[in-house]
Amino acid sequence: MIIWINGAFGSGKTTAAQELHRRIPDSHLYDPENVGYFIWKVAPESIKNGDFQDWRQWRTINYEMLKLISDSYQGTIIVPMTLVVPQYFNEIVGRLRADGIEIKHFALLASRETLLQRLEQRGERSDSWTAQQIDRCVASLPHEMFGQHIHTDQLTVEDIVQRIANGTGVELLRPES
Helix, strand or coil: CEEEEEECCCCCHHHHHHHHHHHCCCEEECCCHHHHHHHHHHCCHHHCCCCHHHCHHHHHHHHHHHHHHHHHCCCEEEEECCCCCHHHHHHHHHHHHHCCCCEEEEEEECCHHHHHHHHHHCCCCCCCHHHHCHHHHHHHCCCHHHCEEEECCCCCHHHHHHHHHHHHCCCCCCCCC
């Protein structure tokens, strides 16, 4: 099974994914951003655009890798990644589902104010690229295609992780004190 954790930057995707990975035995944390970093590293400056997700290669490589891992690995795969363009969602998540791979998709939602505050707490400016993406994420992610919605404004990491575990039927190890 793949647990895909979607959400705007600052919604808690990475934190929740890391906690799930720590508490789900035999889980694997897969970060699609690494493919984007590779593309940015090898592509000439003159052909780069504003978002590596716009590259068909980014979507294809991530689909292929997730399919390979899912076909070869018996554990739970955890994927924290913002994905708000319906076409891109279908090119990765839709194709994997069409291949018979079980994907539990969760969209972590929060208000614009909460997201900006969280980004600021992690040292990002209000005019950063991630902050500039908030409006499109807040507008897109509530759509029903983006799976189960978890409003995180007032939730702790433990609350979020428990809701994801409940939505997947996965047993979590006890949190460390």
